[in-house]
Amino acid sequence: MRCGLVGLTVITFGLAACATPAERPPPIPYPAPTESSPAPTESSLAPTGSSPAPTGSSSSPTGLPEIGYLAPTGLPPASGSSLVELEPDLVVGNVVDRLQQSAFTVTHLDEQAGHVVVVYSGDPEPYVNCGWIVAYETGQLQRIPAASATASFDQAVEQDLLELNRQLRLDGRMIVDLEPEGRNTVVSTDTTYVLTKIVDAAGPNGGSRGQTRETISFKTGESAKFSKGTLCQPNGSFERVVLDSLPATSVTGTRPRRAVVAGEAADAREAAPMAGEAIDVREAPLVAGPAPLGPVAEPQPRAPTVPSVTADGLEAQIAAITAGLTCAAVDTEFGPDNTVRLSGHVSSEQDLVRLRQSLAQVGGLDAVETDLEVHPWPFCELLAVIEPYRDREPAPEAGLALKTADRTTLFREGDDLTLDIFLPRDARYLYLGYVQNDGRVGYITTMPVREWAEGTGAIRFETGFQISGPFGREMILAITSARPLFDQPRPAYEPAEEYIEDLRQRLRELRTQDPGASPAASHVFITTEASRAS
Amino acid sequence: MKYLATLYAGLRALMIAALAGSPASAQAPVGTDREAAEWNAARGAGTVEAFQHYLELYPLGRYSGEAFRYIIELTIDPDAAVVGPEAGREWGPSVSTRGLAVDMY
Numbered sequence: 001m002r003c004g005l006v007g008l009t010v011i012t013f014g015l016a017a018c019a020t021p022a023e024r025p026p027p028i029p030y031p032a033p034t035e036s037s038p039a040p041t042e043s044s045l046a047p048t049g050s051s052p053a054p055t056g057s058s059s060s061p062t063g064l065p066e067i068g069y070l071a072p073t074g075l076p077p078a079s080g081s082s083l084v085e086l087e088p089d090l091v092v093g094n095v096v097d098r099l100q101q102s103a104f105t106v107t108h109l110d111e112q113a114g115h116v117v118v119v120y121s122g123d124p125e126p127y128v129n130c131g132w133i134v135a136y137e138t139g140q141l142q143r144i145p146a147a148s149a150t151a152s153f154d155q156a157v158e159q160d161l162l163e164l165n166r167q168l169r170l171d172g173r174m175i176v177d178l179e180p181e182g183r184n185t186v187v188s189t190d191t192t193y194v195l196t197k198i199v200d201a202a203g204p205n206g207g208s209r210g211q212t213r214e215t216i217s218f219k220t221g222e223s224a225k226f227s228k229g230t231l232c233q234p235n236g237s238f239e240r241v242v243l244d245s246l247p248a249t250s251v252t253g254t255r256p257r258r259a260v261v262a263g264e265a266a267d268a269r270e271a272a273p274m275a276g277e278a279i280d281v282r283e284a285p286l287v288a289g290p291a292p293l294g295p296v297a298e299p300q301p302r303a304p305t306v307p308s309v310t311a312d313g314l315e316a317q318i319a320a321i322t323a324g325l326t327c328a329a330v331d332t333e334f335g336p337d338n339t340v341r342l343s344g345h346v347s348s349e350q351d352l353v354r355l356r357q358s359l360a361q362v363g364g365l366d367a368v369e370t371d372l373e374v375h376p377w378p379f380c381e382l383l384a385v386i387e388p389y390r391d392r393e394p395a396p397e398a399g400l401a402l403k404t405a406d407r408t409t410l411f412r413e414g415d416d417l418t419l420d421i422f423l424p425r426d427a428r429y430l431y432l433g434y435v436q437n438d439g440r441v442g443y444i445t446t447m448p449v450r451e452w453a454e455g456t457g458a459i460r461f462e463t464g465f466q467i468s469g470p471f472g473r474e475m476i477l478a479i480t481s482a483r484p485l486f487d488q489p490r491p492a493y494e495p496a497e498e499y500i501e502d503l504r505q506r507l508r509e510l511r512t513q514d515p516g517a518s519p520a521a522s523h524v525f526i527t528t529e530a531s532r533a534s
Numbered sequence: 535m536k537y538l539a540t541l542y543a544g545l546r547a548l549m550i551a552a553l554a555g556s557p558a559s560a561q562a563p564v565g566t567d568r569e570a571a572e573w574n575a576a577r578g579a580g581t582v583e584a585f586q587h588y589l590e591l592y593p594l595g596r597y598s599g600e601a602f603r604y605i606i607e608l609t610i611d612p613d614a615a616v617v618g619p620e621a622g623r624e625w626g627p628s629v630s631t632r633g634l635a636v637d638m639y
Contacts, residue, residue, distance in 0.1 A: 069639040108593040117593050119602075133639045146639055157636055166638045173602045175594055192599035194606045201636040210633030213611060216626070217603045227627050230639045 067153060068134040068497045069146070069229060070327075070377065073384060076129075076233035077323040079220040081188040082316075084246045088114045088178045088185045091246060095176060095187075098245030104174075114178030114185075120238070123149040124170035124195060129326050130232040132377065134497060136439065143377060146230050157201065162209060165200045176242050187246060189239040191220045195232055235324030243317070244361055314338060314364055321358045325351055327380035329387070330372065339367040346372055347380040378439055378496035379475050379525075385504045386477070386521035389511075391424075400424050400520035402478040405460060409524070411467045413531035419476065419524075422458045423449055426517050427480035432463070433490070433499075435475040441499040443490040449480070471528045481510050482517035573597045582608045 084091055092111050099106055099118055108117035124130070130146035135153070144151050146168075153164045174191040194217045201209040216232065218224040223233035315332070318340060322330040327347035334340050342359075346352050352374060359368045375383060391399030405418035421430065432444035444463055479485050485506055490499070511518045569592050576584040585601040585608075592598060607614050607628065614630060 067639065110593075115594055151638075153638060155636070155638075157634065162634075162636065164636055164638050171602070171606045173599070175598070177594070192602050194603045196606065196610055199636055199638045201634050208633065210631065210636055212629065212631045212635060212637050214627050214629045214637075215603070215607050215610075217599070219599060225627070226639075227629055228637050228639055 066136045067155070068136070068495070069131060070134055070143075070381070070497065071131040071229075071231045072129045072233060072326050073381070074323060074326075076221055076223055077236035077239075077320045079188075079190060079239075081186050082243055082246065083181065084185045084187055085183075086185055086246070087183060088180050091178050091185045091187060092116065094245050095178075095242055098242065102241055104241065107173075114180070116176040116178075118174050118176070120170065120172045120174075122170065124168050124232075125149065127170060127172065127235060127238045128193060128195065128232050129235045129324065130168075130195075130230055131326065134377075134439070136495065147232065157209075160209075161204055163202045165202065167198045167200075169196045169198075170194070171196070172238055174238060174242070187243065189220065189242055191234065191238050193218050193232075193234060193238075195224075195226075197226060197230075236320040237324060240317075240320065240358075244363075314340070314362060317362050318342075318359070321355065321362070325355065327377055327384070329380075329384065330355075335367075337366050338364055339369070340365060341369040341371065343371040344373075345375045345380060345383065347374070347376050349374055376437075378435060378441075378500060379473075381500055382435060382475065382477065382496070382503075383523070385500060385507070386479070386523065389479070389507060389519050389521035391520060391522070400427065400478060400480050400522045402476065402522040402524050404524060404526065409526045411526055411528045413467055413469070413471070413529065415467045417463045417465045417467060417476075419461045419463060419478075420458060421461055421478055424480055424520050426482065427520070428482050429480065429484050431477075431479045431481070431485040432461075433477045433479075434465075435477060435496065436470060437472040437474055438470050439496050440493045441490075441496050442493050444476075446484060446486070446489070467528050469528075469530065471530055473525060473527050475523055475525050477521070477523045479507075479519055479521045481519040482514050483510060485510070485519070569595055569597075573601075576601065576604075580604075580608075582612075 086094070089111060092109075092114065095116055096106060096109070099116075103122060104118040104120050106116060106118050108115065110116075120127070125145055125147040128147050132143040133146050133151065133153075135142040135144065149168055151166045153166065155162055155164050171194040172191055173194075174189055177188045177190070179186045179188070194215060196213065196215045198214075199212045201211070203209045214226055216224040216226055218233065220234060220239060223231055225231050315334065318332055322328070322332065322342070325346055328345060328351065330342050330344040330346070332340060332342055340359075342355075346355060352370075352372060355372075356368075356370065359365065359370075391401070399422075401422040403420045403422075405420055411417070419432070423430065427449055429446060430449045431446045434442040434444055436442065444465065449459070486502070507519050507521075572588050572591055573595070576588040578584075582605050585604045588595065588601050589598060589605075595601075611630065614628070
């Protein structure tokens with residue numbers, strides 16, 4: 001009997017007819033789900049409603065993609081200083097050599113005072129993290145890095161179909177300060193990031209309909225928002241262009257820059273030009289004219305780094321690298337002889353490749369072992385949301401744990417989905433959801449469980465759902481709580497973005513309302529495949 | 535003309551500072567006075583050249599980040615009416631729209 005489908009566009013609610021009565025507690029008294037949660041269609045793929053689409057409805061009658069936004073998670077890397085086992089004049093040489101190989105331009109150089117100022121204009125994506133623009137279209141989920149230099153979207157604006165061409169440009173200015181400390185040098189960096197976003201609207205005939213230009217700025221360790229809510233912050237790569245070129249041995253923390261008076265700076269600049277140096281050390285002009293937006297300059301491959309020697313410096317460098325990841329959780333474990341093991345998850349294969357490349361650039365690492373999984377959005381964000389509620393080592397008598405009935409994680413089309421759920425003693429309600437790889441979340445059930453699980457601590461739950469497409473890696477989520485997780489039943493299917501925000505907020509509310517009975521969360525990943533017959 | 539505007543604004547800022555008994559007086563710390571005056575002059579002029587002049591004098595100055603942003607904004611849109619924040623305030627987004635108001639994340 002095919003009572004329901006998992007991983008498909010339709011969920012029916014005839015659960016009781018499929019379940020063993022003893023295993024099926026009554027659902028909590030929500031309105032009849034078949035009425036309040038009609039079988040989803042493609043129009044149910046609604047974003048957060050913050051799209052500039054004119055109607056504000058959850059549907060997209062024009063068939064255009066609905067646009068949502070996912071902000072970066074985590075804080076921007078903090079500013080810091082590195083102690084380098086070289087004298088300042090040698091460090092200056094290293095820094096300038098490195099910058100000459102990059103897309104940066106030196107605009108001020110004072111070797112005697114130990115000051116270098118560099119600027120960059122071009123593609124923001126290598127240096128800043130602005131989260132993702134998420135587009136839903138005919139069941140497909142697309143994620144575009146919001147730091148992309150260029151992107152285009154079709155939007156209905158005032159009943160016209162417009163093409164919105166979005167351009168983003170980064171202008172960065174970094175002050176590198178080199179201070180002698182004995183025979184060593186303390187290297188500090190401080191960067192000003194200026195992001196300019198231009199959105200051009202073109203009509204159906206290609207003519208310009210309007211333009212919006214917006215500028216934000218922030219410094220190392222800070223972030224800023226465009227008025228539409230796009231949050232941007234450094235990913236640490238800008239500063240690493242300098243720091244990676246040096247045999248950094250330890251991080252000394254944030255240091256204030258020395259005050260420099262105008263006469264000193266001007267005199268020193270004139271007194272110590274680099275002989276035969278082709279670099280333009282003037283501050284002006286930084287920008288030659290009304291500059292077109294777009295990928296003005298591409299960063300060059302990094303130069304080999306000089307090996308470093310102490311674990312403190314390595315730890316700081318690796319922390320800076322991992323802090324630049326989006327939607328990731330990476331644990332770092334240092335072993336003997338400058339070995340390091342990374343575990344956790346990142347959100348894409350590209351991030352994994354970039355991470356490995358960055359680690360390869362860290363001088364002094366003798367061995368790097370990565371035990372990282374790739375969990376793309378929305379899985380990565382859901383893992384972050386439930387992390388505070390997870391029991392690290394759940395035991396049947398102690399915490400919430402979720403497993404498939406026969407412990408397999410591979411399901412084929414038509415397979416029944418049966419779960420073993422080990423409940424905490426204080427659980428009163430159980431919520432089960434199903435997260436698909438197309439960016440939607442399906443609702444399985446919410447039920448009271450206290451009396452049901454009393455004395456056993458575990459239940460085998462026949463969900464009544466069967467596996468069907470879309471196929472791929474998917475996630476089943478279980479949450480127990482002292483009160484119902486949601487006040488209203490969730491839609492049969494909904495966009496993960498909307499669901500995640502509600503889940504994050506509701507979990508916080510429940511924990512605040514009753515700190516002694518915090519919700520508990522568990523999950524299991526499964527992989528689904530089409531049947532061999534099909 | 536822009537040079538004259540810069541010069542005028544600089545002189546005006548110096549005069550205002552002197553009349554107000556601000557740190558522009560000879561007893562105040564050298565450097566701080568001059569930098570503040572130069573910055574005020576640059577802001578008063580509000581031109582790319584004025585801010586570049588400030589950066590040439592004070593490449594590591596207290597207002598170098600702000601000057602850099604002014605230069606970028608004014609270079610991309612010379613007609614932009616760029617107004618920075620008051621001292622101690624954050625500098626939020628500055629928006630300009632031509633034609634239809636459209637936006638994207």
